[in-house]
Amino acid sequence: MNGLYDEFRIALHSVWNRRWLALAVAWGICVLGWLVVALIPNSYESKARISVDMQSILSDKVGIESRDRKRQMDRIQETLISTINLEKVVRATDLNLSVASDRELAGKVEVLRKKIEIKSDKDNIFEITANASAGNLSDAENAVLAREIVQKLIDIFIETNLAGDRVETDQTLKFLDEQLAKREKSLREAEQKRVQFETENLGLLPGVGSISQRLEASRAELNQIDAQLASASTSLASLNGQLAGTPPTIATPGVAGGGVSGQLAQAEAELASARARGWTDSHPDIIAMKNQIAALRRQVDTKSGGPSYGAPNPAYSSLQSMRAERQASVAALQARKNTIEGDLAQLVSKQSLEPAVVAEMAQINRDYDVLKAQYDKLLQDREQIKLRGEVETETDAVKIKVLDPPSSPRSPAAPNRPLLLAAVLFVGLGGGIGAAFAMGQVQTTYPTAGKLEKASGLPVIGSVSQVLTSSQRAIGQKKMRLFYSTAGALFGVFTLLMIVEFIQRGMVA
Known part of the structure; x- marks a missing residue:
C-alpha cells in the first residue's frame, strides 16, 4: 500500500514539475474543442400531434373495412413527406430564401426529408417532428422555421385528406368510365359477331336445332x-x-x-x-x-x-x-x-x-364471356368507388383534429452545447495531465533516492534537497501567480462560454 502511495506521489510530482506543459496542452485542446463546438449549428425541434378519426358505421356497410382504413393511414404517412409536399413546404417557409434554382430546391427537399419524422403512436394518432438548422438563419429564426415546417405539414395533411380524396375519386371514376366505354364497345362488337355467326351457322351449332x-x-x-x-x-x-x-x-x-x-x-x-x-x-x-x-x-x-x-x-x-x-x-x-x-x-x-363450326363458336363465346366478365367487374368497381366517395365526402368520413399544436422551441434540440463545453474542458485537462505525465516517463529522472539506488545498483548515502535563495523564491512566486492566473483564465473562458450560451437561449425564448 505504501509503494502504491509512493508511486502516486511520484507521478503527481512529475506532472507538477511539468505543469506549464500540462497547462499549455490543456489550453490548446480547450480552445480547439470550443471552437469546433461553436461551429456546430444549433438545431431547433418542433413537434405536433394530430388525430385522424375515420367513421366506421356507414363505411363498413359500403365496403370500407378496417384494413382499408389502416392502409389509408399508411398511405397518408408515406405521402405526407413526398417530394411534391416538401417542395410546398420549402416554398412556403424561409427555406425558400436560399433557393435560386431547381437544383438547389431539390437539395433543400432532400435535406428537409431527413429532418422530418412522422410517428404513429396508435392507429389514428400521428406525431410530426421537424428540425431546423439553416446556417444562413439565426437561432431565433431557426426556431420559428421549425414551427413553420410542422404547421405547413399539418396544413398539407388536412388539405390532402379533405380535397385529395375527392380528386382521387373523381380521377378514378373518370378512368373507369373511359374503360367501361371501351369495354362496352368491344362487348357490343362481340355480341354482333356472335349473333351473325349463329345466324349463318344455325343448323350446325350445338343446342336446340343443331345437326x-x-x-x-x-x-x-x-x-x-x-x-x-x-x-x-x-x-x-x-x-x-x-x-x-x-x-x-x-x-x-x-x-x-x-x-x-x-x-x-x-x-x-x-x-x-x-x-x-x-x-x-x-x-x-x-x-x-x-x-x-x-x-x-x-x-x-x-x-x-x-x-x-x-x-x-x-x-x-x-x-x-x-x-x-x-x-x-x-x-x-x-x-x-x-x-x-x-x-x-x-x-x-x-x-x-359441325366440329369446326362448334370450335369456332366456342372461341367466340369464350371471348365474349371474358369481355362480359371484365365489363361487369369494372361496372361493379365503378359503383362501389362512387358510393364510397359519396360516403367519404358527404358524411365527413375523415375528421382531423390537432391534439397538440406545433411547439415553439426555446432551446436547441442539438447539440447539447453546455455538455459539450464541459466535456472539452475535462478532455483538455486530462490531455494536459497526460502530456505532462508522458513527458516525465520519457525523460530519465530519479525523483527519490530509492529510485536512484534501484536504477544504479549502488548504495545511496544521502540526498540534498533544493536550496533556493530569496530572489529565486520571489521569481518562483511570480511564476506560480502567473500559472494560477492562466489556469483560472481557462476556467473563466469556460464560464464565459456557458453564460453566452444561456444568454442566446434566452434571446430565442
Missing part, C-alpha cells in the same frame, strides 16, 4: 311415322275386308214391313260401324247385333209376302267413306316419311362440318 339434335329428332319422328303407317295400313286392309263382305244394297220389302225395315237398316248400319272400329265377330256386341239383324229379317219376311226392292246399304256407304279417310291418312304418312328420309340424308352430309 345432332335434328338427326335424333328426325330419326325418332321417322320411327314414329313408321309405326303409324304400319297401323294405318293394317287398319285399311281390315276395312277393305269388311267392305268386300258388305253388300252395296239391301232388299226392301213392301209397305207393311216398312217400320221393321227401317230398324233393320239401322241395325245393319250399327254393325258396320262397330266393325269399322275394329271389333271382331266374336265380340259380344257384334254377336248381339247379328242376332238382332236376323230377327228383324225374319219379321220382314213374315210381314211382307210381296216382292222386295233393292235400296242402298248405309253400312256400305259408311265403310267406303272410312276407307277413303284411311287411304288419305296412309298417303300422308308415306309422304311425310319420304320427306324425313330426304332431310336425314342432307343432315348426314352436313354433319362433317
Whole structure:
C-alpha cells in the first residue's frame, strides 16, 4: 500500500514539475474543442400531434373495412413527406430564401426529408417532428422555421385528406368510365359477331336445332311415322275386308214391313260401324247385333209376302267413306316419311362440318364471356368507388383534429452545447495531465533516492534537497501567480462560454 502511495506521489510530482506543459496542452485542446463546438449549428425541434378519426358505421356497410382504413393511414404517412409536399413546404417557409434554382430546391427537399419524422403512436394518432438548422438563419429564426415546417405539414395533411380524396375519386371514376366505354364497345362488337355467326351457322351449332339434335329428332319422328303407317295400313286392309263382305244394297220389302225395315237398316248400319272400329265377330256386341239383324229379317219376311226392292246399304256407304279417310291418312304418312328420309340424308352430309363450326363458336363465346366478365367487374368497381366517395365526402368520413399544436422551441434540440463545453474542458485537462505525465516517463529522472539506488545498483548515502535563495523564491512566486492566473483564465473562458450560451437561449425564448 505504501509503494502504491509512493508511486502516486511520484507521478503527481512529475506532472507538477511539468505543469506549464500540462497547462499549455490543456489550453490548446480547450480552445480547439470550443471552437469546433461553436461551429456546430444549433438545431431547433418542433413537434405536433394530430388525430385522424375515420367513421366506421356507414363505411363498413359500403365496403370500407378496417384494413382499408389502416392502409389509408399508411398511405397518408408515406405521402405526407413526398417530394411534391416538401417542395410546398420549402416554398412556403424561409427555406425558400436560399433557393435560386431547381437544383438547389431539390437539395433543400432532400435535406428537409431527413429532418422530418412522422410517428404513429396508435392507429389514428400521428406525431410530426421537424428540425431546423439553416446556417444562413439565426437561432431565433431557426426556431420559428421549425414551427413553420410542422404547421405547413399539418396544413398539407388536412388539405390532402379533405380535397385529395375527392380528386382521387373523381380521377378514378373518370378512368373507369373511359374503360367501361371501351369495354362496352368491344362487348357490343362481340355480341354482333356472335349473333351473325349463329345466324349463318344455325343448323350446325350445338343446342336446340343443331345437326345432332335434328338427326335424333328426325330419326325418332321417322320411327314414329313408321309405326303409324304400319297401323294405318293394317287398319285399311281390315276395312277393305269388311267392305268386300258388305253388300252395296239391301232388299226392301213392301209397305207393311216398312217400320221393321227401317230398324233393320239401322241395325245393319250399327254393325258396320262397330266393325269399322275394329271389333271382331266374336265380340259380344257384334254377336248381339247379328242376332238382332236376323230377327228383324225374319219379321220382314213374315210381314211382307210381296216382292222386295233393292235400296242402298248405309253400312256400305259408311265403310267406303272410312276407307277413303284411311287411304288419305296412309298417303300422308308415306309422304311425310319420304320427306324425313330426304332431310336425314342432307343432315348426314352436313354433319362433317359441325366440329369446326362448334370450335369456332366456342372461341367466340369464350371471348365474349371474358369481355362480359371484365365489363361487369369494372361496372361493379365503378359503383362501389362512387358510393364510397359519396360516403367519404358527404358524411365527413375523415375528421382531423390537432391534439397538440406545433411547439415553439426555446432551446436547441442539438447539440447539447453546455455538455459539450464541459466535456472539452475535462478532455483538455486530462490531455494536459497526460502530456505532462508522458513527458516525465520519457525523460530519465530519479525523483527519490530509492529510485536512484534501484536504477544504479549502488548504495545511496544521502540526498540534498533544493536550496533556493530569496530572489529565486520571489521569481518562483511570480511564476506560480502567473500559472494560477492562466489556469483560472481557462476556467473563466469556460464560464464565459456557458453564460453566452444561456444568454442566446434566452434571446430565442
